[in-house]
Amino acid sequence: MDLLNPYNLQVITFIVLNGILAISIYITLMTGQLSLGHAGFMSIGAYTASILTKQADLPLFAALLLGALAAGLIALLIGAPTLKLHGLYLAIATLGFGEVVRVIMLNMEITNGALGLTGLKSIGNTLYEWQKAIGVSAQSVGVSVMQMKALLTLFFLVLLFAVILFLTLRLNRSRIGRAFEAIKADETAAKAMGLQISYYKMLAFIIGSVLAGFCGGLFAHITTTVTPDDFNYHKVVEILSFAVIGGSEIVWGPLFGALLLTSLPELLRSLAEYKMIMYGAIMVLVMAFRPHGLIAADTFQKLFRRRSKQASAAKKEEF
Amino acid sequence: MRWFNLFWQQLANGLIVGSTYSLIALGYTLIFGVLGIINMAHGQIFIFGSLVGLALMTSTDLPLPVAFVVAIVVSAILGIILEYTALRPLRKKNVPHLASLISTIGFATLVEEGMHKLFGADSRSFPEVFGGKVFDLGIMQIRGVDLLIIGISLVLMFVLHFWITRTKLGKAIRATAENSDTASILGINTNLVIVLTVMIASGLGGIAGMMIGMTYSALIPSMGLTLGFKGLAVLILGGVGSIPGAMVCGVLLGVIEVFAVAYGDSSYRDAVAFGLIILILLIRPQGLFGSKA
Numbered sequence: 001m002d003l004l005n006p007y008n009l010q011v012i013t014f015i016v017l018n019g020i021l022a023i024s025i026y027i028t029l030m031t032g033q034l035s036l037g038h039a040g041f042m043s044i045g046a047y048t049a050s051i052l053t054k055q056a057d058l059p060l061f062a063a064l065l066l067g068a069l070a071a072g073l074i075a076l077l078i079g080a081p082t083l084k085l086h087g088l089y090l091a092i093a094t095l096g097f098g099e100v101v102r103v104i105m106l107n108m109e110i111t112n113g114a115l116g117l118t119g120l121k122s123i124g125n126t127l128y129e130w131q132k133a134i135g136v137s138a139q140s141v142g143v144s145v146m147q148m149k150a151l152l153t154l155f156f157l158v159l160l161f162a163v164i165l166f167l168t169l170r171l172n173r174s175r176i177g178r179a180f181e182a183i184k185a186d187e188t189a190a191k192a193m194g195l196q197i198s199y200y201k202m203l204a205f206i207i208g209s210v211l212a213g214f215c216g217g218l219f220a221h222i223t224t225t226v227t228p229d230d231f232n233y234h235k236v237v238e239i240l241s242f243a244v245i246g247g248s249e250i251v252w253g254p255l256f257g258a259l260l261l262t263s264l265p266e267l268l269r270s271l272a273e274y275k276m277i278m279y280g281a282i283m284v285l286v287m288a289f290r291p292h293g294l295i296a297a298d299t300f301q302k303l304f305r306r307r308s309k310q311a312s313a314a315k316k317e318e319f
Numbered sequence: 320m321r322w323f324n325l326f327w328q329q330l331a332n333g334l335i336v337g338s339t340y341s342l343i344a345l346g347y348t349l350i351f352g353v354l355g356i357i358n359m360a361h362g363q364i365f366i367f368g369s370l371v372g373l374a375l376m377t378s379t380d381l382p383l384p385v386a387f388v389v390a391i392v393v394s395a396i397l398g399i400i401l402e403y404t405a406l407r408p409l410r411k412k413n414v415p416h417l418a419s420l421i422s423t424i425g426f427a428t429l430v431e432e433g434m435h436k437l438f439g440a441d442s443r444s445f446p447e448v449f450g451g452k453v454f455d456l457g458i459m460q461i462r463g464v465d466l467l468i469i470g471i472s473l474v475l476m477f478v479l480h481f482w483i484t485r486t487k488l489g490k491a492i493r494a495t496a497e498n499s500d501t502a503s504i505l506g507i508n509t510n511l512v513i514v515l516t517v518m519i520a521s522g523l524g525g526i527a528g529m530m531i532g533m534t535y536s537a538l539i540p541s542m543g544l545t546l547g548f549k550g551l552a553v554l555i556l557g558g559v560g561s562i563p564g565a566m567v568c569g570v571l572l573g574v575i576e577v578f579a580v581a582y583g584d585s586s587y588r589d590a591v592a593f594g595l596i597i598l599i600l601l602i603r604p605q606g607l608f609g610s611k612a
Binding site for chain 1: 357404405408409412414415416417418419420421422424425426427428429431432433544548551552554555559584586587589590592593594596597600601604
């Protein structure tokens, strides 16, 4: 049962969580907007949810949703002046926003400054309470309580991830998704087709930020602690590199990036110290050699075409 | 009367810090002017250069001017590496315009981590240069170092302004900024101009980094990030790509920051710059000195 030890389960949980984060930056990038404030929105979501569960004693899942909503509300305020301008302005304004959030969280009393909030409700505990309430205990499944909690957390996240992924794929094929794609391809042309550019950009930015805020809340209640430095510039680079390395044209790109970049440092434990160097180097190299990321829109098509070509070539040889 | 003196003293402090911000912002502006991109690695590059200068100065008793030269040269070399690894490969292909932003962020991460490995994360104190000699100007007292900083900044800004508007090379830079394809048809070696611009921008940063080390009496590797952010804030405040905007707004930001700290809450110092960005984007999105596109 080595595979089921709580540590491994937590690593897998974080891969799934980063998958949701990857979707959040992917949605913002769908309109060709680069937001460097995802760590800031995570921070807002995390702190809002934590304060609500810790001080106001709200139910965990209500607090998570409220945290996400708070992030969305702030995104509305940041996005309104910047989204009408060149994409660079959003990048810098959101980058600055992330820093402002960090400084505020460091100095407020309710956030407990640099020490952060500890002893938060954990998702695993809450779910285990529910499970016990319906009469199933860890012993009856045959695992320890720790494992059960970790497993429950993981199942919960996988479920959430599946729902979010499904909705994202639906979004892609919807009217809104096509509008996003049109804006990314050519803003002027999209405008000429009668699309309200700033409305759709705002929508993409807010959906991305709400998801990031939600991830923040999840993160806080998985680790049960939250400090301002969990959401610093390095986190921004990390989230960004999911989308950059995997590719931001289709949703599988960022997901692949999240899987790769979260699991690599765990698999190569001795190299964990050089994690940020690796991220930096990969970003420069990928941009130089494959600027659309490892998985581009046509990657799957090419793969399958090659396979079918080989198949047909093989058939010809048979004749 | 005490209040009055304090006011002038704060103003002087603001001008000193602000003039270094101007130099940093000029680095961003020059590169943006020629390449149309924001070099997110600027802060890390020049702090790296300055740290090398400082480390040599403390370990081998290098005189201050030589340390300045070292800082400039190391920053400029890093700038050239940036151009060849992260910028030039992207120019040849038809890539999304955010790609260069991302590759410079990657380069910045590399330089920052390299700094941590080489110098550690701790602050490195700057040796006292002039024995802290203080000049009394009646309404304010000013250190010799501070006079030197303001002097160097002003001279550099004037030289840069003259060089860009009056010399042949300056003309080539302006032509490349206007339209690099046309400039290259007219016989300007645009790649050379770009390399030179990146070198000058990074070198200016190296000077700014050393001077900041002198004002705060220390340098920390993480300053690359915070000072880079300040430069970006100035860039937006002054209007992206505007040289006079960068000069004036750098000083302005320094003064506002110092007053915010003096009459407000000092722990929010780093938030001031970005509070101003949000404000300016709401009121005058093209920046104080920018023209409407």
